[in-house]
Amino acid sequence: MTVKSTIEAIREAMREELAADPRVMVLGEDVGTRGGVFLATQNFIEEFGEHRIIDTPLAECSIAGVTLGLSFKGLRPIAEIQFSDFWWYAANQLVGEASRVHYGTNGYLSAPFVVRIPYGGGVRGGLFHSQYIESYLYNTPGLKVIAPSNPYDAKGLLKSAIRDDNPVIFLEHKKTYRAVRGEVPDTSYTIPIGKAEVKRPGEDITLISYGLAIHYGMEAAMLLEDEDVSVEVLDLRTLRPLDNETILESVKRTGKALIVHEASITGGVGAEVSAIIAEEAFEYLDAPVSRLCGPDLPAMAFAPTLEDGFMVNTQKISDALLKLAAY
Amino acid sequence: MTVKSTIEAIREAMREELAADPRVMVLGEDVGTRGGVFLATQNFIEEFGEHRIIDTPLAECSIAGVTLGLSFKGLRPIAEIQFSDFWWYAANQLVGEASRVHYGTNGYLSAPFVVRIPYGGGVRGGLFHSQYIESYLYNTPGLKVIAPSNPYDAKGLLKSAIRDDNPVIFLEHKKTYRAVRGEVPDTSYTIPIGKAEVKRPGEDITLISYGLAIHYGMEAAMLLEDEDVSVEVLDLRTLRPLDNETILESVKRTGKALIVHEASITGGVGAEVSAIIAEEAFEYLDAPVSRLCGPDLPAMAFAPTLEDGFMVNTQKISDALLKLAAY
Amino acid sequence: MSPNGEKSPSSTKAMPAHRSLGLTDDQLLGFYAQMVLVRVMDDRLIALNRQGKVPLVASCQGSEAASMGLALAAKTDGSCFLFPYYRDMPLKLVMGVSPMETMIGHIGKDGNTFNGGRQFLLQGASPNFPMIHLSNVVGSNLSQAVGYAMGCKILGEDTVVFASFGDGGSSQGECHEAMNFAGIHKLPVVFCCYNNRLAISVPQEKQMAIEDLADRAAGYGFPGVVVDGTDSLEVFRAAKEAINRARDSSGGPTFLELKVERLKPHTSDDDDTRYRTPEDMEDSLRRDPLMRLNVYLMGLGILTPNLDEQFRQEARAEVNRVTDAAENAPWPDVSNLHGRLYAP
Amino acid sequence: MSPNGEKSPSSTKAMPAHRSLGLTDDQLLGFYAQMVLVRVMDDRLIALNRQGKVPLVASCQGSEAASMGLALAAKTDGSCFLFPYYRDMPLKLVMGVSPMETMIGHIGKDGNTFNGGRQFLLQGASPNFPMIHLSNVVGSNLSQAVGYAMGCKILGEDTVVFASFGDGGSSQGECHEAMNFAGIHKLPVVFCCYNNRLAISVPQEKQMAIEDLADRAAGYGFPGVVVDGTDSLEVFRAAKEAINRARDSSGGPTFLELKVERLKPHTSDDDDTRYRTPEDMEDSLRRDPLMRLNVYLMGLGILTPNLDEQFRQEARAEVNRVTDAAENAPWPDVSNLHGRLYAP
Numbered sequence A, B: 001m002t003v004k005s006t007i008e009a010i011r012e013a014m015r016e017e018l019a020a021d022p023r024v025m026v027l028g029e030d031v032g033t034r035g036g037v038f039l040a041t042q043n044f045i046e047e048f049g050e051h052r053i054i055d056t057p058l059a060e061c062s063i064a065g066v067t068l069g070l071s072f073k074g075l076r077p078i079a080e081i082q083f084s085d086f087w088w089y090a091a092n093q094l095v096g097e098a099s100r101v102h103y104g105t106n107g108y109l110s111a112p113f114v115v116r117i118p119y120g121g122g123v124r125g126g127l128f129h130s131q132y133i134e135s136y137l138y139n140t141p142g143l144k145v146i147a148p149s150n151p152y153d154a155k156g157l158l159k160s161a162i163r164d165d166n167p168v169i170f171l172e173h174k175k176t177y178r179a180v181r182g183e184v185p186d187t188s189y190t191i192p193i194g195k196a197e198v199k200r201p202g203e204d205i206t207l208i209s210y211g212l213a214i215h216y217g218m219e220a221a222m223l224l225e226d227e228d229v230s231v232e233v234l235d236l237r238t239l240r241p242l243d244n245e246t247i248l249e250s251v252k253r254t255g256k257a258l259i260v261h262e263a264s265i266t267g268g269v270g271a272e273v274s275a276i277i278a279e280e281a282f283e284y285l286d287a288p289v290s291r292l293c294g295p296d297l298p299a300m301a302f303a304p305t306l307e308d309g310f311m312v313n314t315q316k317i318s319d320a321l322l323k324l325a326a327y
Numbered sequence C, D: 001m002s003p004n005g006e007k008s009p010s011s012t013k014a015m016p017a018h019r020s021l022g023l024t025d026d027q028l029l030g031f032y033a034q035m036v037l038v039r040v041m042d043d044r045l046i047a048l049n050r051q052g053k054v055p056l057v058a059s060c061q062g063s064e065a066a067s068m069g070l071a072l073a074a075k076t077d078g079s080c081f082l083f084p085y086y087r088d089m090p091l092k093l094v095m096g097v098s099p100m101e102t103m104i105g106h107i108g109k110d111g112n113t114f115n116g117g118r119q120f121l122l123q124g125a126s127p128n129f130p131m132i133h134l135s136n137v138v139g140s141n142l143s144q145a146v147g148y149a150m151g152c153k154i155l156g157e158d159t160v161v162f163a164s165f166g167d168g169g170s171s172q173g174e175c176h177e178a179m180n181f182a183g184i185h186k187l188p189v190v191f192c193c194y195n196n197r198l199a200i201s202v203p204q205e206k207q208m209a210i211e212d213l214a215d216r217a218a219g220y221g222f223p224g225v226v227v228d229g230t231d232s233l234e235v236f237r238a239a240k241e242a243i244n245r246a247r248d249s250s251g252g253p254t255f256l257e258l259k260v261e262r263l264k265p266h267t268s269d270d271d272d273t274r275y276r277t278p279e280d281m282e283d284s285l286r287r288d289p290l291m292r293l294n295v296y297l298m299g300l301g302i303l304t305p306n307l308d309e310q311f312r313q314e315a316r317a318e319v320n321r322v323t324d325a326a327e328n329a330p331w332p333d334v335s336n337l338h339g340r341l342y343a344p
């Protein structure tokens, strides 16, 4: 075990898989000599060669389409979309085409690839370098969508994603890259896709979140201890398929749920989680299922005052928890 | 008043606006001499000329981008994406760019355009001519999204959309084009964007839906009369912004809600409606907020047996209503 | 950079064109018989559509020589992989898809190996054929084909990949990106553009400001060739050359612009009288690929009126047979709606 | 079709290049002074970034002549509209955006008219300037510019629209679609491609299999011109010609490939030593546009060392002034996060 940053864990996951499986390869803008703009693929081209680490032209639609074509041929490409803000050009190949490969060929063909997408704000990126895009992906049958919150999960889940025979969208919160560090085994391990994790057991309220916001959620849960409110914190980790079982088990026990995410509230993951709880745990609820999410704005604004205003933080979460506790 | 089909009402709305406002124009694939593949723009090119009715190359990304550029110049373009299944190529310009025009220029610039998109199944179109795409649009701050269920609403709402100073996505259910007919005034009128309609008052359950499914919902509500269950039917009509007020007023009164749509259940409009009800009407609920939606499959399959299996219908709805009534 | 092939209609010379291309008389006759079958099948599908039995037909009439000529080159080569488009029913038949599978696929009956009734027009992919035709979203097969070709190259295989699309498809941004990517990596891919001068109703001059799409290839660093796409042998020749170039050490992609005709409305949902003049239609009909091959073979005495009639009767019998069989085949069970969404 | 302009470096002849282009000595001196200001501003922004005060800088060093030459042509013309990209700070200054607005825009302070602090790099649109720079999503300004040009044409205005982008941007499908659309309708638009042979770290040969992007214009039916983009006067000349062509009855779009250099890392977030050799950097520095214009003006005796020093001092004073003022300016009120999402 060594303490690593999230970006180091991600790099390690890819490196191990590249070394273990000759079908694994990497492509994207600047992933070669530059090692990726976030250095996720640092030194890969030296270690694995130009044929497996491919610098692409600036063209997201074909990055996704070529990735899909490679996967048809039995390779296991890992594509990088440089920032989530640019994924829209790839939407046709990812949502329109890749998600339908297995279904549309009656199970004959599959598309074993991963698209890694750095997303999220708090990095002074403004409207076009901070986007949350999970609301456009977790609703897509045929895709798997992962959004880890920490280095340990990032490594284990990315390795599972690379080995998975389906198209997997791997969302990496940019602010966690260096800011979130933790113990990560130096050896190989995987974490199953589709399993949420109870980060902290509790009895009074279930806090459901993912990505960067988990860390604020954990802090808020600690603060609530002083108020004698026991908060259970669930890290979804996988956004599609959602781990309904773990969600429902927890909420049925606590009777109260707060869903937290930074993405805009309307139609976000929180909407679906709330609807599932409403459908399946109605009789256990002691309070309205609540959401604390990003505002309904197109993306994070640039100026620090505005950015701070947009972001979820510990204070906002503990206020919401207190309100729910008092219900 | 004349009885018209939905496609006639849509054509009439555009024709009136083209005649009334020289800034209004139409562009898209085959919208010219062909009059559109669904004949929505039949004879427009003869009446309004090649400079206002523009046949574009087969290139959805630029159809959207050119539309946006035209709107910057003060024109009021109406673009047609031939089938919803092809909108993905336009995602960057619509979701990525257009939705952020007003916000990203601090209110200086706006993007007054409409994109009409035929969507939905039941027409033997298979995976790539039947898609429901509203889950990828109603969650987008900065866009307005409309999905009418009948000719009267289609005409009035499309005219409002054309006059609106924001980017509006106008979703037209293909199966309603000819199958749904109704009285439509021959003169000009508008219907406000963002207002749901109570299609049928009731006391026991609120059925919330939109588009084609409304008609099945109305039939199911009639069937339920025999069982002495009084169903209120709400047609959302606008999917963004949602008319929370009307939804909540109704559900607070009936205490039970069934949301019906053909789009896949996960992350659909129903998820948000359910979450809003959970948050705002918790104490009024007598039963779990329920959803009857399309299955979590990529799109409508082709063979009639499979297509029938996918689609929402009167029987499925009345079963769900009965179950809710008995709760 | 853009060696636009001259129109050299394959006419009777000392050595007939097909023989100099390595095709025997019998091979070409067999090819002709298959083209007759394709025509009878296409007409039948249109008739079944009118009867409400086939929801959609994208008639191939006018592009058979292009579609089949490419397939013949691919098939005789033996190591080609294809990414066809919706007008490629003939290509599929040449590659070995049976008339029965074609028919049940169009009706939506149970049992086709491409999609099990989930898609129309035999879209999908089959364990039995070297081709993937995932969707009818125009343009999206192109970067997939390029990725596939790159995969073949990485794995050291000598596969050559064909991707078909129309003049309409050339306008997609995807087409540009795919060609650019293929050019950079000198990938073994043949871009086969069926230019019938129409994207549904939109005429070429509203789609582009140029005459020959092949000219664009220069902008990607590989050759673009204009081919008379109604001449089966010219298509075959150009496809063979492209295959060779793809395998060349200095080689890479080729752009083939196949000048074809559209003899029917865009699809069975279309009404082309709204936008085509009778004269325009007549001009197209004069370039009917089936007629051209017929004239060529008759001219050489390889085909006789009797033999021709025999082919037509055999084709009709076969199409009758599969129509009956398909109509009697079961529908997919509704349970087939679910499952096989995620690979296990 | 592709009249690739020869490199004719604007050198001292009988009639100095700028005068034959209709620019007076004073005009060109003013332009030079502005280029000095741009350099000082750019260096300052980089310094402020290092101090953590400016989150992101996309240095314009190496493309000033391109960016400013286009702007000078647009500005002197009087009826041009621009869709710039992130490296176009110099273009904005020439069009009249003040150093103060530039500085507060980069820091994120309150009061810029483009976006009110919602975006960086002065992205947005301002009531005061004929330009829209909505986003930094590479490629997306191109079809918007084409639509805008079409709007101008429909409304009978004689506006000419400029859209800037890099060699990287040329790979986007959007670029193809926009050029194709503009060609079909012969729209008054100038595609200004700053080719610095790098998309962040990806060198030209991994972006395309060709030498000159201008060659692609032939595929869209309009001229493509290669211009030495480090020579302000050559850029000005080519831009004027493109404006004239756009207004020509038989005219339409022009593709200008401006061969420029990148003298700094891609942005302040980049470390170019990871992928550039010192020799490569030195080659680039030899083509510094500021130095080139300096040599030209000195050669003609229009600029003297003293005058040059004066310009530099004035520029430093101005940049000092706006740095101080901007640092003291207020932040946008958090309430500005909300509102102005939908037009009323």
Ligand SMILES: Cc1ncc(C[n+]2csc(CCOP(=O)(O)OP(=O)(O)O)c2C)c(N)n1
Pocket (backbone or CB within 6 Å): B029, B058, B060, B082, B086, B089, C087, C136, C137, C138, C139, C165, C166, C167, C168, C169, C170, C194, C196, C198, C199, C200, C262, C266
């Ligand atoms: C992305 C996309 N946009 C629109 C369509 C609708 N559509 C189907 S075929 C077609 C015209 C295609 O023309 P072309 O590429 O020339 O092929 P052809 O039909 O003439 O063989 C259109 C617009 C589509 N299938 N996909």
Ligand SMILES: Cc1ncc(C[n+]2csc(CCOP(=O)(O)OP(=O)(O)O)c2C)c(N)n1
Pocket (backbone or CB within 6 Å): A029, A058, A060, A082, A086, A089, D087, D136, D137, D138, D139, D165, D166, D167, D168, D169, D170, D194, D196, D198, D199, D200, D262, D266
């Ligand atoms: C669609 C999109 N993809 C990726 C990026 C990230 N990115 C920003 S600039 C850039 C390189 C652009 O290179 P080029 O177009 O040549 O312009 P230059 O920076 O060299 O002036 C990249 C990859 C982006 N902004 N937009």
Ligand SMILES: [Mg+2]
Pocket (backbone or CB within 6 Å): C166, C167, C168, C194, C195, C196, C197, C198, C199, C200
């Ligand atoms: Mg065509």
Ligand SMILES: [Mg+2]
Pocket (backbone or CB within 6 Å): D166, D167, D168, D194, D195, D196, D197, D198, D199, D200
């Ligand atoms: Mg560049």
